[in-house]
Amino acid sequence: MRNPARYASLAAVGLLALSSLTACANDAAGSTADTGSGGKGETVKIMVGGLDKVIYLPAMLTQRLGYFGAEGLNVQLLSEPAGVQAETALVSGQVQGAVGFYDHTLDLQVKGKSVESVVQFSHAPGEVEVVSAKAAGSLTSPKDFKGRKLGVTGLGSSTDFLTKYLAVKNGVNVSEFTPVAVGAGPTFVAALQKGAIDGGMTTDPTVATILDKKAGKVLLDMRTPEGSQEALGGPYPSSSLYMQTDWVNGHKDTVQKLVNAFVKTLAWMSTHSADEIAAKMPADYSQGNKALYAQAVKSTLPMFTDDGVMPKGGPETVEKVLKAFNPVIKNANVDLSKTYTTEFVKAAK
Incomplete structure (x- = not known):
């Protein structure tokens, strides 16, 4: 379990503050997943904004299926x-790729950072x-x-972005409510139970x-795409693999191999049940309740693409x-046009 105080401190020092980068690096060093490839082949480091979140399931599943090693x-x-912390690790050069929401590529562009999505996992946010x-009696919309x-995972995160949009869309100014960084999992649940938050966005x-x-x-x-349409007015590409454009241009063979692996995983997911997918994941992801975890996977599956292609109109919805x-x-x-590329997904087909 993460310490909620850490989220607040990270938010306070800002996106690229040294202490944030140091904390990120230390956590990353202690959170490395088993590569399953025996340490052979070209090494690529990818930071995921929560490996056990179902919205980012393709990252670990690709590894568990052996598709990275096959490439x-x-x-x-x-x-x-x-x-937002995965984004920080990427722009600081600690990792070569980040699995997170596509919207970070737009946010970073206006901050002078050239980052692009190379494969799109989803056409809906997967958020609730x-x-x-x-x-519940007084907070009905x-x-x-x-x-x-x-509650949001972190200040400046995609949950923070979407919460602010829903507020503004429904006539509430962003200064009229308080976003609270509570992470996900046990820290989010505890904050909800103890009254530290009235509600929040999570997965x-x-x-x-x-x-x-x-x-x-x-x-x-x-x-679901339908839920995204109703809440946001269109498809909302969220989970993706995004990388710094300069790195992509200088390592096209490696990027192609990564995209090949992810596209193969998305196709595999589209032909297997939630139970079969859940069974492939690390045992501790279910937190002792396999049936509940399989249900979580089933509820979230509609958000995923089956081919890794950016959904038509998706970037425009995110910009809006x-x-x-x-x-x-x-x-x-x-x-x-500089926030994503379909070059590698098309070649993977």
């Missing part, structure tokens, strides 16, 4: 609790806005966000645990969402 790669999967059992404490398996413990209810479900509340992006010209 001649020795992929080291590292883990941080929030996508939940409300605590105690607040995003219109009720005013004056509330709302499976945290959602499944909340419902199982009757600690809260689903307020808004964005695990970010421009609604982010003054830096609102007044900037974002070149969407």
Whole structure:
């Protein structure tokens, strides 16, 4: 379990503060997943914004299926609790790739960083806005966000972005509620149970645990394309592998191998059941409840693409969402064509 105080300190020092980078590096060193390839082949380090989150399941599943090794790669999967910290590790050069939300590529572009998604895992956020059992009677829609404490994985994370958009879309100014960085998993659930937050945005398996413990209810479900359309007005490409553009251009053979492996995994997922997928994952991901974990996988499966291709209109939806509340992006010209590439996915086919 992570210390919630750490999230607050990371947020306070800012995206690229030295202490944040140091904490990220230390955690990464202690969170390396077994590569399963015997240390052979070209080594690539990828930071994941929560290896045990179902929204990022393709990362570990690709490794467990042996597809990285089959491509001649020795992929080291590292883990941080929030996508914004995976982003930090990438731009600081600690890792070659990050598995996180595509929206970070737009955010980084306006900050002068050239980063692009090379394979798109999803066409929906996979996120769920939940409300605590105690607040459920009065917090019935995003219109009720005013004056509330709302949990997000980290400040500046994609859950933070989406929460702010839902607020603004429903007439609540971002200054009228308080985002609280509580991570995911046990720290999120505890914050909900203890009243540290009234509700918040999270993913499976945290959602499944909340419902199982009757600690809260689903307020808004964005695990399906239909849910994304209703809440955000279009497809919302979220989970992806994104990398610094300069690195991509200088290592195209390696990037192609990574994309080959991920596209193969997405195709495998589209032809296997949630139970079969769950069975491939590390035993500790189920936290002692295999049936609940399989249900979490099943609930989230609709968010994934089966081919790794960027969904049509997806980048535009993400830009619209970010421009609604982010003054830096609102007044900037974002070149969407530089935030993703389909070059490698097309070649993988």
